[in-house]
Each structure stands twice: as structure tokens, then as C-alpha cells.
Amino acid sequence: MKRWVMAATTYSIDRLPRRIVAKQRLQLPLAAARVLKPLDLVEGNEPRIRRQREHHDRLSLKMPTPEPQVDLVDRLDRIRTKLERLRAADSSFSVFGSDAHQYRLRPPLPPEALSDLEKHLGVQLPDEYRLFVAQLGDGGAGPYYGLIPLDDHDLEDLTQPDLTRKPFRWTAAFNPYDWDDPCSQEDVWCDDEDDSDEEMAEEGNREEDEEAPQRQIILGVPGALYICHYGCGIRLLLIVNGQSCGEVWRDAQNDDAGLRPECDDRSRHMGFMDWYERWLDESLATIGPPQQDSPEDPRNDAQEPSY
Template sequence: MSEETWAGVRERVLRLAGRPGADKVFGAQGHGFRLGPVMDEEQLRALEADLGVGLPGQYRSFLLHVGGGGAGPDYGLMTPTLGSSGWQWLGAGLAFSAQPTTAEFAGRSFVAEELQKELDAIEAQQPASDDYASEDEFRCAHAAWDARYEELYDAQEAGAVYLGEQGCGYASLMVMTGPHRGAIWEDLRPADRGIEPTGHDFGPWYRSWLERTERQLQS
């Protein structure tokens, strides 16, 4: 998506704050229809240097022409922010933010699907106390199993950015590396459903939210 595709989008989002019923839109209490400042090329190149890959095109254009973060689906978009340890996505201006993501972590390989298969296999191998001669042996085996499970669980997030909080532990992620680069996935692990694709890239995902919200506030 180019500059033309995002033309007028920042103004449309900011106008929503003054519409009757705006405070009733889901997530509005988290972002208030506020957008952070747009980013410039120098900032984006520095972010990409930490990331190790170029930003997905639709998202990069959004950062240049709409805003660094703020108003968006659910409780709003996280913002790329430069700190003492490098670039990371933080919930600047959001009342309910997703977990932070460092650029280094987001630049790793995204292999959530492969890891889910391994997690499913490991889950089926959870130690049972009846299989061990003593309680100590069982505790040691279960601790090793749990450590491996948590390692794989956390590794599923690599290669993606936590872009927004949906509530109740669910979140929206944007894949930054590999064949799914630029796609929006959902972290549905609180419902034991893993990290799943939405079928949308960033641009259509964001514009769909904007158009849906505009229709809601016109009714």
C-alpha cells in the first residue's frame, strides 16, 4: 500500500473521537482514537537495522503516513520506540497495551506452525506420577517436561510483533519474517488454539477496522 492508499486515513481516524457514541466503540477506552506522530525515513531505517529485515511494506507506509501507533483494532496499536537497549514496540499512549516486543526478537525466524506441532506432541507426553518409582523422580521429570514446553511456547512468538491487545489475554501479532511476512495472526493460546492466521495483511486489516467503525458511528 502506497502513500495514496493511506491518503486521508489519519484525519479520518482522528475525527472519530468527536463522533457521538465514540466512547462506546470497543477498545476506544484503550486508545481514545489518538494517533502517535508519523515516523520518518531515518527512524524507519534505524528500526530496520535493529530488526535485521525491512518492515512489511503496508505497515512501513502506515508508519510514514498515518502514525507510529495508537488508534486501531481492539485496544490500539503498539508503537515502535527507541530506548537505551534499541528499538522495541511499546504501548505508548494506550491504556491497555500488548506485551512489548524487541526488534531483535521480531527479526528472528517465524516458525509458530512448526512449533505448534511439536508442542502438541510434547503435551501428549506429559509425565504421569504412576510412571515413576518415586515422587522425586516424577517431580524431576515433570520439571524438565515443563521447561521444554515453556521454551517452545515462548519461541512461537519469535519473528512477530505483538501489535495489539484484544482483551482476555488474546492479542494480534504481525509476522515480520518468512513467507507469512506482513500477515496478521492472532494469539489464541489462552483458548488452547495456538497462534493462528487471520487471512489478512496489515493494510486490509487496519482499513477494515476503520471502515467498520465509521459505519458504526454513522448508524
């Protein structure tokens, strides 16, 4: 097989398009002085190449242009500033749950400790949460009763490595009570029917119109890291494995309300930083700016602050 190096391009006779070499295959060895050009420069081929490029340009115009992502470090700086403003504005801890954390974050996790925890959980943490824990703080100030520290498991042991290693399988709100035969589903715990019958028998003095107790069904949520406690057994979790990874969901199983994603005003599922910053914005809007009393300025008495 002969090769010809012409116009800084290497060609193999057997690899050239047949329509180019079919009529000249026998003459090619005698045409060494001729310059073989790339395919798009071959004489008579320009119209086809031009049509291909025009078609490609039309397709490019139809492709949606991705929105530029805000740099996570810039978002983290913005969150830090808002948290400092909230701490200064709410010295009396009037925001729900704030007296538990007092707007203080625990120290960030060193890279080695963070990597060890990821190995323990069997997952790589979502970028937003990982950056928050590594640069801003590991637990403390946050929505409701604050963020649960990553390096100290929650008191009820809801975050378990054997569950975080399994993928989260849902993209929309659901309730295990609505499933067909939920007790046969994976990772579902149900109280024993015999125990429920005994409890009902012991309560023979129950009024006739009183509703019988419902069988308890609890899903051990796979692929989830519990990050926040709302109270009354309702918790917020971060999806770290499987579908919806990076989103914040609300676990209201204790209230028989199932699980649902946290959504913004446009019903879009929220990631960790969106969820955290929404809490900051709503809290700041609720309490307003810090009050600075100045008796010398009569405007303080004449104009009420705008909330």
C-alpha cells in the same frame, strides 16, 4: 575468425546457425556484396518465425493478468479520512477499547529513527506498515486497545530482536499444544514438570472431579512484531520475516487457542492495511454517522438513522 557487418548487425561465421552457413561456408568470403539478414528475415525462415510468434501469443493469452495494485499512498489517505470520520462520530468512545487511544495517533517516525529501529530488529518492515508508521502515525488509534508504538516496546517484552531475526515458519493456523513433544521444539517454553507436580501436591483439597492443571506451553513467535493488544493476554502480531511476511496474525496462546491469521470474508489472509481498514469500516457501521440534532427539521423525529 572473420566478421561481417551487414544490415547494421554483426555476425560471426562460427556463430551463425549451421543450416544457414553449412552449404555456403566456402563461398562466404567471396560473397561480401551479399547482405546477411537477421535470422527472422532469412529467406525461407518466415513460416517458422510466424509459428513461434503465434505460439508465444497463445501462451500470453493463458497467462493470468495481475490485478493492478491500489497505490499505497491512496489507501493511506482513505484510512486517514475514515479515522477522522470515526473520531467525529464516536465522541463517547463506545467502540471497544477506543477510550484507551481516543482515535488519536502518535506522531509519525522520522526516516532516520525508522531505519534505526529496523536495524535493531534485524528486518525490513513490510511496505504497508512502514508507510503507515512513517506518514500516518507510530501507534495509538487502532483495533481493540490500539496500536503498540514501534519505538517503545510492549510492556511484556514479547517483541525481541533475537526472535524477529528468525523466520516465521507457518502459513496456516496452528497450536503448539497439538505438536508432538512441543517442549523439544525451537523457541518453545514449557513450565517445569516438577514445579507442576509440587503445585498439584499442595492442592490436596482439590475436588476429585476438578480438572488437573495443564502444563503451560508458550511459543516465542519468531519473525513477528507485536502491534496490538486485544485484552486477556491475546495479541495481534505482524509477520515481518519468513513465510506469511506482511500478514497480521492473532496470538491466542494465553487462551490455549494457538495462533491463526486474520482473514477477510473470503478467508483470505489480511495484510496490515486491510486489517486496519476493516476495523474502521466495522466501527463506522456499528455507530453510524454523527447525529446532528435540528429541532426545526421535523424529519429528525420522524425518521430514525439507518445503521
